[in-house]
Amino acid sequence: MTWFEAVILALVQGFTEFLPISSSAHLILPSQILGWNDQGLAFDVAVHVGTLLAILLYFRREVVQLSVAWGNSITFRKQSNDARLAWLIILSTLPAGIAGLLFNDFISENLRSSAVIASTTLIFGLALYVSDKKGSRKLELNSIDVKAAVIIGLSQALALIPGTSRSGITMTAALLIGYTRDAAARYSFLLSIPLISAAGLLKAKELYEIGSDNDWYMVGLGTMVAFLSAYACIHWFLTFLEKIGFTPFVIYRLLLGTVLLALIAFSG
Numbered sequence: 001m002t003w004f005e006a007v008i009l010a011l012v013q014g015f016t017e018f019l020p021i022s023s024s025a026h027l028i029l030p031s032q033i034l035g036w037n038d039q040g041l042a043f044d045v046a047v048h049v050g051t052l053l054a055i056l057l058y059f060r061r062e063v064v065q066l067s068v069a070w071g072n073s074i075t076f077r078k079q080s081n082d083a084r085l086a087w088l089i090i091l092s093t094l095p096a097g098i099a100g101l102l103f104n105d106f107i108s109e110n111l112r113s114s115a116v117i118a119s120t121t122l123i124f125g126l127a128l129y130v131s132d133k134k135g136s137r138k139l140e141l142n143s144i145d146v147k148a149a150v151i152i153g154l155s156q157a158l159a160l161i162p163g164t165s166r167s168g169i170t171m172t173a174a175l176l177i178g179y180t181r182d183a184a185a186r187y188s189f190l191l192s193i194p195l196i197s198a199a200g201l202l203k204a205k206e207l208y209e210i211g212s213d214n215d216w217y218m219v220g221l222g223t224m225v226a227f228l229s230a231y232a233c234i235h236w237f238l239t240f241l242e243k244i245g246f247t248p249f250v251i252y253r254l255l256l257g258t259v260l261l262a263l264i265a266f267s268g
Helices: 003-016 023-034 041-058 060-075 081-110 114-134 146-160 166-176 181-210 216-244 247-267
Strands: none
Touching: 003 023, 003 041, 003 216, 041 060, 041 181, 041 216, 060 081, 060 181, 081 146, 081 181, 114 166, 114 247, 146 166, 146 181, 166 181, 181 216
């Protein structure tokens, strides 16, 4: 991997991890379309760490409040809105975690292709458009209850399929059941913390078991670039979401899906 490839892939990870356009799709495509070599497990760990650091830093106040409240709810049986939200985030995380354990190998072996990415990019792009237009957009973050947490959590499990977009599908589900754009985005971002942490730990464990002779300069570069780009992306997205809505991302997904289908047709 060259430093140019490392920077581009880290930028892609940072900018797409939290946007509703699928980071996994964009990280798979360079190797399939541009002929780049696979970035390797160590680099995957690096960019996951970078995006995790970005979300933790950006939501540091919320993370501390939720963590303290959750600890108090266990230790002192002290209930609060923050404790309730922390438990709901855990509840929403379970479906994706269980699905990952059951189907990860099957998905890795059978669904990481341009055809699957093109299909899910188009299908879930249209789903995002419908939910943004049809949802009432009245409910705020503090209105999330067990039913909403389960629905959003079940939708998140679909993000194991490349091209779906974890943030995109969770925001789609939240919008569809009546939450505001800001509430949908913030809950999706908070929900990403345990999943990115778990994914990073699993990849790090695998890396430790197989060993690595990677260029650690590239790994460090990937972590830094992913961190900076992810932080900027989160800030920009939350700042302008109410003004721009989700339509630009829907258009992008439709264009990307169409281009992918055309490339598949011509290559066939």
